[in-house]
Amino acid sequence: MTPDLQRVEQAHWEDWDPIGVRAMGGPSDEYDSYAPTILRMLLAGATEEELVVHLYAIETEQMGLGGGQRPYGAARALLRLAPQRGDG
Structure with missing residues (x-):
């Protein structure tokens, strides 16, 4: 597993x-299958x-949840992990 993949997995778990x-003390790898994509x-x-x-x-179609604000905070956290892009 690469460090980048580990950081994405951690962001899924935390954010x-x-x-x-x-919150229920469940397995920390619960969302790892979504990290590669x-x-x-x-x-x-x-x-x-x-x-x-x-x-x-993922929340609404695969998990059957109602959705909400979680994807917004998670997306911002994930973007902080993105490699910095040069000007070319």
Whole structure:
């Protein structure tokens, strides 16, 4: 596992956690299966809105949750992890 992937997994755990597993003392790898796609999105230069849409879709379509504000904070946290892009 790469350090970048570990950071994305950690951000999911700390900043997203849509089903509240962390608060219940659940397994910290609960959301790890979503990290590779998010990392690819970050490396491709995804915007905050693209990340929000993706996380919201996971919450509502895959997890069956009602959605909410979590994807916004998580997207901002994930963007802080994105590699800095040079001017060319």
